[in-house]
Amino acid sequence: MIIIGEKINGTIPVVKEAIEKRDAAFIADRAIKQTEAGASFIDVCASTAPEHEVETLKWLINVVQDAVDTPLCIDSxxxxxxxxxxxxxxxxxxxxxxxxxxxxxxxxxxxxxGNTWEVVGLTCDNNGIPNDLATKISITMNMVEKAAKYGITPDRIHIDPCVMALSTENQSMLNFAEEIRAIKALYPSIHVTGAISNISFGLPVRPLLNKTAMAFAIQAGMDSAVMDPLNREMMGTIFATYALMGQDKHCRKYSKAFRAGQIGPAGK
Structure with a gap:
């Protein structure tokens, strides 16, 4: 699973405060902890007023790069x-x-x-997020075709089918799984990503829904996620799902994650 660490985002109150105070130590600590927890990329999102965004993003980039070698995900x-x-x-x-x-x-x-940068592609357009599979596939194809003009192959693209909240769309998870399968069938080397926690918006016991949705999504073919790598329960779900799917020989990765303290009860 390609993990895009989500914890440096100005929409998070404590991060917003750190940005306003230019608290580099706080931001660096978040970057280090996400890296140690297994993040593949560290997302940096300013979420400030438009006139300050470039300056703030530049500051965040410098702080995180000084703290870790993990590649950045520039988010705006x-x-x-x-x-x-x-x-x-x-x-x-x-x-x-x-x-x-x-x-x-x-x-x-x-x-x-001419480089190896990767990109997240959202299946939305000027009309917003479509509800039907056909439109999402059409948007995906358009982005892939545009990318190809610049030598960008599908394996550098992470398509986000934009999972809808279960509280407003009862078939949300089933639709998301269908979208994942359809995209992977069309472009086998493409990555499918998403903020899986959107599924539980407005519902009680959100972690339970999020973990279960993650297992469903991985089985459907999702191999990338915007998430909190410090969430031991979600990380445990990811390692357990791959093991149960027969994609972790002798459960070595699952066992290694337990020994490294990435999964299981805190302190174990």
Whole structure:
């Protein structure tokens, strides 16, 4: 599982406060702990006022790069902000994100030409997030075709089918699993990602739904996730699911994760 660590995001109150105070030690500690927990990428999202976003992203990038060697995932709804800070990232990472909304593909995909950067692609367009599989597949195909013009192969793309909340769409998980399978069938080497916790919005005991949804999604073919790598229960679900699916020979990765303290009761 490719884990995109989500804990450096200005929408989180304690992170917002650290950003406002320019508390580099707090941000660095979050980066280090996520790396130690197994994050493949560290997401950095400023979520500040537009006029301050580029400056804040640049600061976050510098702090995290000084703290860890883990590749960064540069996260902003504004493609121009990502474009502005791109040159400050010391090694290839991930862009979060493109879609068929506005000119995101046109601004961001050229940045990935001739290097090994990866990108998250959201299945949405100027009409928002579609509810039907056919439209999501069409959006995916359009993004893949645009990426190909810059030499970007499907294995560098992480498609996010945008899972809907179960509280508003009773078939949400079943639809998400169908979307994952359809995307992987069309592009076997492409990655499928998502913020699986969206599934439980508005419902009680959210961790229970999130863990179960993660197992469903992995079985359907999801191999990337925006999540908290310090969440031992979710990490345990990931390792257990791969083991139960027969994709962890002799359960070595599961056992190694337990010995390393990534899964199981705290302190074990």
């Amino acid at each position: 709804p504004n493609p121009r902000a990502i474009e502005a800070v791109f040159k400050y990232v010391s090694k290839p990472g991930m862009i979060n994100s493109i879609s068929e909304e506005g000119d995101k593909c046109e601004v961001l995909l050229p940045l990935m030409e």
